[in-house]
Amino acid sequence: MYTLYYSPGTASMVVHLALLELDAPHELRLIDFDSRAQKDPEYLRLNPNGVVPTLIVDGKPVYECAALVLLLGERHVDKRLAPMPGSSQRGLYLQWTLHLANTLQPAFRQWFYPTDFGPENQADAMRDFARRRIEAAWDRIDVHLAAHGPYMLGAHFSLLDLYATMLMRWSRNMPKPADQWPALGKLAGMVKSRPSWKRLYAIEGLTEWA
Numbered sequence: 001m002y003t004l005y006y007s008p009g010t011a012s013m014v015v016h017l018a019l020l021e022l023d024a025p026h027e028l029r030l031i032d033f034d035s036r037a038q039k040d041p042e043y044l045r046l047n048p049n050g051v052v053p054t055l056i057v058d059g060k061p062v063y064e065c066a067a068l069v070l071l072l073g074e075r076h077v078d079k080r081l082a083p084m085p086g087s088s089q090r091g092l093y094l095q096w097t098l099h100l101a102n103t104l105q106p107a108f109r110q111w112f113y114p115t116d117f118g119p120e121n122q123a124d125a126m127r128d129f130a131r132r133r134i135e136a137a138w139d140r141i142d143v144h145l146a147a148h149g150p151y152m153l154g155a156h157f158s159l160l161d162l163y164a165t166m167l168m169r170w171s172r173n174m175p176k177p178a179d180q181w182p183a184l185g186k187l188a189g190m191v192k193s194r195p196s197w198k199r200l201y202a203i204e205g206l207t208e209w210a
């Protein structure tokens with residue numbers, strides 16, 4: 001049994017989706033951002049970064065959503081939602097998962113929390129820089145999907161598609177949302193039609209970009 005510390009629609013979303021896709025028994029603990037529960041000393045003992053997600057795995061906290069996606073894929077290998085070491089898709093899988101984690105997700109952090117990166121009076125410039133980084137990443141991923149899609153790994157759905165689609169969702173109120181890129185839009189449509197997506201929306205109480 002896993003325990004996921006989450007906040008609706010945030011970086012915990014991909015872990016929650018993965019748990020649902022993998023049919024992995026889990027319980028949820030809501031971290032209320034309005035009361036800054038992510039900075040509570042009790043929560044900081046689990047995740048000293050004061051962010052979600054944190055997943056309790058065999059009694060121990062593990063954080064970083066990309067790491068959790070990789071970990072869950074290999075702990076539930078029978079579900080075949082992640083290429084294992086030695087498989088021909090493994091390199092591509094690691095490449096894109098880390099690309100999302102190292103390039104796209106940090107740019108979103110800069111978009112949503114610009115004052116973490118510089119003074120208040122430079123927030124607009126920070127956000128504009130983040131927007132350009134995000135759009136450049138969508139350009140590259142869309143080219144990849146158009147040539148090698150429709151899923152990130154080709155013909156077969158994997159946990160990586162959940163990660164890409166969560167990040168696409170974060171762009172929904174940006175000047176150019178990710179689903180306006182054709183191949184990205186197609187991927188988003190396929191992931192959004194999965195039962196796991198619909199269940200997560202019901203459980204987390206999400207409505208936007210359903």
Ligand SMILES: N[C@@H](CCC(=O)N[C@@H](CS)C(=O)NCC(=O)O)C(=O)O
Nearest residue numbers: 010011038050051052053064065066
């Ligand atoms: N690198 C971390 C980033 C997690 C992260 O930034 N989570 C955000 C929500 S999307 C958060 O908890 N923000 C609350 C805060 O920074 O106080 C991961 O991938 O798990």
